[in-house]
Amino acid sequence: MSTEQYEQSRTCDSCGYEEKRLLDELSAAFEQTRAWGEPCPQCGSTEFSESASMPGLSRSVLSIWATNDGLSFSQQDEDLVIASRDNLELILEFLDSPSTHIWKRRVLASALHVLWYNAYPKTSQVAGFTFTYEIDSLDDDFLSDEEDITFEEYEDDSCCFQQVSPESFYDEEFAAKVAEEINKRAPLFIELGADSAEEFGNPLWYLHDYLREAFEKYAGKSTN
Structure with missing residues (x-):
């Protein structure tokens, strides 16, 4: 576990009172643990403008996140937060681990798809x-x-x-590497429910479309 500390600051919207505090790696990593709910000590307001520095993804942070469904890096678009090329090996490690909570495995699977999508020239919308x-x-x-x-x-x-x-963000070689990792995990994604993930809010919705042919073959075998 890193001993580095991360600064969080806030300014009261009512009176302008400014506060700062330092958080350890785990406290700064998760939205729930970096929540600063105490009212302003000067006027009692609960409305603030906040900013915070956050640690990068690490094995120690992911190991806590992966088994605790009450913690999130972000309550929205968490797969986008995780989907960094530098995180590929960690994503695969925790995606493959049966100890990882099933919903977290779905988020990791979606992050894997985001990595492919952003790197592949025919689909990338990065600018x-x-x-x-x-x-x-x-x-x-x-x-x-x-x-x-x-x-x-x-x-x-x-x-x-x-x-x-x-075009400066495209990386066809990296996209091919991620696609290979996705394709060989089709049985895992079926196990996680990607073959029936047709609802947009489901993290595996994107993979359902990407691996549609594999899922249709699986469905055909299941009915025989």
Whole structure:
């Protein structure tokens, strides 16, 4: 377990009182344990603006998460939080472990699909953007292309928009590696219920579509 500490801060929306605290790795990792529910010590308000630094995924953190259905990294889109290329081996390790809670295995399976989807050129919708702007000092409006102002002519009050090509995020070799891991686990995904995961809110809904042919063959065998 890491001894590193992670800063969490909040500002009261009512009186502006600022607070900071340090959390250990486990407390900072999960949405439930980093919840800061105490009212403002200055005015008693419970409305805050908060920010927090969080640890990356580690085996020690995943081992706690995998067996506790009351803990989550995020209550929404948890598979997206987990789906980092650096986490592939950890995802596979805990996905394959029968000790991992079944719902957590479904989330890990979905994260595996997200990794493939984002890396595969024909499906990836990843895009990177850099957007910088300054307010026009004359009328406090955002500058736009319609004003026909170039950056060189008005360097002090300009709008610059740069789009990074999504192709820079593609990795067909990595996508093929993840696809291989997905395909050889089709029986596991059937065991987890992916063959009948037709509801959008189910983490395995994406895999149901991806492995449809394998699931249809399984269904055919089951009825014979």
